[in-house]
Amino acid sequence: MTEKNKNWIVEEERINQIKNVILSKMESLKGNTGDLKGDIIDLRNTFWDDVKVNLDGSDEISETYLSIKQQAELLSERERSHRLFHKQLKTLSRLKDSPYFGRIDFLEEGEKVSEQIYLGISSLMDENDEQFLIYDWRAPISSLYYDFSPGKAHYETMDGTVEGEMELKRQFIVRQGNLKAMFDTGVTIGDDLLKEVLSNQSDNQMKSIVATIQKEQNQIIRSEGKYYLIVQGSAGSGKTSAALQRVAYLLYRYRGTLSSDNIMLFSPNPLFNSYVSTVLPELGEENMEQTTFQEYLVNRIGDKFTVEDAFSQMEFLLTSQEQSREFETRLAGIRYKASLEFKDLIDKYIELLSEEGLRFRDLRFKGRVLVSSVEISNYFYSLNKNSSIQSRMMDVVDWLLKELRTEEKKEQNKDWVIEEAELMSPEDHLKIYKKLQKQTRFTEDTFDDFEREQRLIAKVIVKRYFKPLNESVKSLRFIDLESMYLDLFVQNKDNDSATYPQDWKGICNQTINRLKDGTLAFEDTTPFIYLQDQLEGQKSNTMIRHLFIDEAQDYSPFQLAFFKQLFPKSRMTILGDVNQAIFAHSISSPTLLSTELYKDEKVEKITLTQSYRSTKEIIEFTKGIVSGGEEIKPFNRAGSKPTVLELESSASMREVILDKIKALKDAGHETVAIICKTATESEEVYKELNSEITIKLMKKNTSTFDKGVLILPAYLAKGIEFDAVLIWDASDTNYHKEYERNLFYVACTRAMHELHLYSLGKMSRFIANTSTTSYDLVEVRV
Numbered sequence: 001m002t003e004k005n006k007n008w009i010v011e012e013e014r015i016n017q018i019k020n021v022i023l024s025k026m027e028s029l030k031g032n033t034g035d036l037k038g039d040i041i042d043l044r045n046t047f048w049d050d051v052k053v054n055l056d057g058s059d060e061i062s063e064t065y066l067s068i069k070q071q072a073e074l075l076s077e078r079e080r081s082h083r084l085f086h087k088q089l090k091t092l093s094r095l096k097d098s099p100y101f102g103r104i105d106f107l108e109e110g111e112k113v114s115e116q117i118y119l120g121i122s123s124l125m126d127e128n129d130e131q132f133l134i135y136d137w138r139a140p141i142s143s144l145y146y147d148f149s150p151g152k153a154h155y156e157t158m159d160g161t162v163e164g165e166m167e168l169k170r171q172f173i174v175r176q177g178n179l180k181a182m183f184d185t186g187v188t189i190g191d192d193l194l195k196e197v198l199s200n201q202s203d204n205q206m207k208s209i210v211a212t213i214q215k216e217q218n219q220i221i222r223s224e225g226k227y228y229l230i231v232q233g234s235a236g237s238g239k240t241s242a243a244l245q246r247v248a249y250l251l252y253r254y255r256g257t258l259s260s261d262n263i264m265l266f267s268p269n270p271l272f273n274s275y276v277s278t279v280l281p282e283l284g285e286e287n288m289e290q291t292t293f294q295e296y297l298v299n300r301i302g303d304k305f306t307v308e309d310a311f312s313q314m315e316f317l318l319t320s321q322e323q324s325r326e327f328e329t330r331l332a333g334i335r336y337k338a339s340l341e342f343k344d345l346i347d348k349y350i351e352l353l354s355e356e357g358l359r360f361r362d363l364r365f366k367g368r369v370l371v372s373s374v375e376i377s378n379y380f381y382s383l384n385k386n387s388s389i390q391s392r393m394m395d396v397v398d399w400l401l402k403e404l405r406t407e408e409k410k411e412q413n414k415d416w417v418i419e420e421a422e423l424m425s426p427e428d429h430l431k432i433y434k435k436l437q438k439q440t441r442f443t444e445d446t447f448d449d450f451e452r453e454q455r456l457i458a459k460v461i462v463k464r465y466f467k468p469l470n471e472s473v474k475s476l477r478f479i480d481l482e483s484m485y486l487d488l489f490v491q492n493k494d495n496d497s498a499t500y501p502q503d504w505k506g507i508c509n510q511t512i513n514r515l516k517d518g519t520l521a522f523e524d525t526t527p528f529i530y531l532q533d534q535l536e537g538q539k540s541n542t543m544i545r546h547l548f549i550d551e552a553q554d555y556s557p558f559q560l561a562f563f564k565q566l567f568p569k570s571r572m573t574i575l576g577d578v579n580q581a582i583f584a585h586s587i588s589s590p591t592l593l594s595t596e597l598y599k600d601e602k603v604e605k606i607t608l609t610q611s612y613r614s615t616k617e618i619i620e621f622t623k624g625i626v627s628g629g630e631e632i633k634p635f636n637r638a639g640s641k642p643t644v645l646e647l648e649s650s651a652s653m654r655e656v657i658l659d660k661i662k663a664l665k666d667a668g669h670e671t672v673a674i675i676c677k678t679a680t681e682s683e684e685v686y687k688e689l690n691s692e693i694t695i696k697l698m699k700k701n702t703s704t705f706d707k708g709v710l711i712l713p714a715y716l717a718k719g720i721e722f723d724a725v726l727i728w729d730a731s732d733t734n735y736h737k738e739y740e741r742n743l744f745y746v747a748c749t750r751a752m753h754e755l756h757l758y759s760l761g762k763m764s765r766f767i768a769n770t771s772t773t774s775y776d777l778v779e780v781r782v
């Protein structure tokens, strides 16, 4: 028997032993959970039987309270244990299928015998709870596996560095509890294994990379100490994958003090949210809070405006007539409003507002002004000018609530209240009667004074009517933010100081027109909320301790300042790729990835240049599209060269694409995406192809996708990948403006195995720097 076969048998034997340990642990847990469930049901059913309720005197009341509290604590303790057992069962059942993926033999300095360390998604102890049979991949010792090849190695622990010699590094593929493959590895984590993983078909859900995390990705996952971790990584370099592994790592490292509720991820679109949502559960962790920045903005702005989203802004820019005055002004406005100069302008405006110019709304009731905007303004500016706007605003709230109480009293004698009381339903009447009884401690016998009853009813009726008014005061809706944001442009538009951008007046006029129309453009959303927070008091979220921002190249310096203010207690992991900056404000401008924005703060920057998603051929082709692309290193996985087809009519483009889709499906590719430039183009192409094949059109609010043929605009494909990508009309007419270059790059880099570009006429200039040997050019003249 060869050495290889012997090793195989030994490992297979061990897997079987581990499976038996897992099964026996599962059995005993199942018994415990069953007993606990019974206990919980019994406790719930007999909760009140075991509580002694006696409300005769204060001692009896406190005894009753104690008895209820004890009973509730007992129940909640049982429920907690039940949840824990349930979680352990789930983890064990996952381990049963695939107990571990790696093994290292490590001889610690000073020791005589090396330790065999098996790594899995969770740790497992032997039956006596003495020895680790499996180590959690996040344990300190496990980092040896990701950071070193056999030879000298070390890892960090709380007590310092542990040095030693790695004698063996082995990888396993175990499926349904059976050993399928085993590799002893050298320099990197199993090229063979990685190659196998990467050559699989794409999925509509992202997968965990736990078994094949690369050294530089491990650095991202385990980075500690710095407040901001910035990751610049080329397309497909595993930024999102590493970020999700990092969430799981942090939850493990800080278990007990950090939970998934303390972590938040800002992602680029709803589709991406669902795409990545299975990774953490696969690792046995709960998902963190996940949202898009757009969702956050819309929630904050509420019904104050019709809010334009980032994608509509993009669609406007991509479909507008270039060089039109409107276009140029809008573009200049977008860029300026993303900058810290604009934030400074708002800050100066706020200083001014401290002295004069705040705008308020009348407080009205049934069409009558109770407190006018002028009265509110006078009251505000009568307060001590040394107090901040926010604290004076709080005083205004107190004053207004007092005014409302006075008005409320006056209102009780009005005719409408008497009419309302007469129309009151018997149920309502009874409710009020009971409430009054409770409030006044009257008994039925003494409550015989009709007039007093009427007065009390009137009080309740008016109170009900005033409730929304009181609430609107408490939530500061008397501040007229919309007018103040408008004023910012009205007051400054004729100012021609050098600090303003070119065509400032045009920018102001465009903004004023939109605001008067009730629309808030995307570029105005963050500044508007910033202004709101400065005047009303910041709505900071101190719950969030770690914020992840993916596609960080899409966020502006203004937005960074906003995030810092919004999440004051949060560390941030900021991931993106400068070459994928597709929004007008982020192209050739500083973004969240620019370290110079962080000044004296603690920042760590990691750059990833190895790309894993696409075949070597696709990377060789796409790296020529962007500047600095020569730095991008392909992973050594071979495939066919991308093809570039120049066609003469859209009818022939349609025909060749249909043929290609058929060929791709026959070759076993399950997800084929036709990527267009805009949503408008996607819809047109969808109409053309829909009668011929089953195809799904993806829109900005699409939140899931199934395998099959999909059609979507490039900006919605961000962060996602497909087996094969077909670029619809990659012609120079369609893609030639410099700010479309990155969009073109995003579209092409979504392909894992095959990439085909179709162009009506001459191909886009963006492939001019791509080596002509990296693709096959075909001219189709039909």
Ligand SMILES: Nc1ncnc2c1ncn2[C@@H]1O[C@H](COP(=O)(O)OP(=O)(O)OP(=O)(O)O)[C@@H](O)[C@H]1O
Binding pocket: 194, 197, 198, 207, 209, 212, 213, 214, 217, 233, 234, 235, 236, 237, 238, 239, 240, 241, 242, 577, 580, 612, 613, 718, 719, 720, 721, 749
């Ligand atoms: N260490 C790894 N092991 C296995 N697969 C990996 C690894 N790193 C990345 N991948 C795979 O490469 C692909 C791209 O990864 P991911 O989406 O995380 O990259 P990204 O840098 O966020 O890409 P983009 O910026 O283009 O959206 C995914 O299929 C991912 O599973």
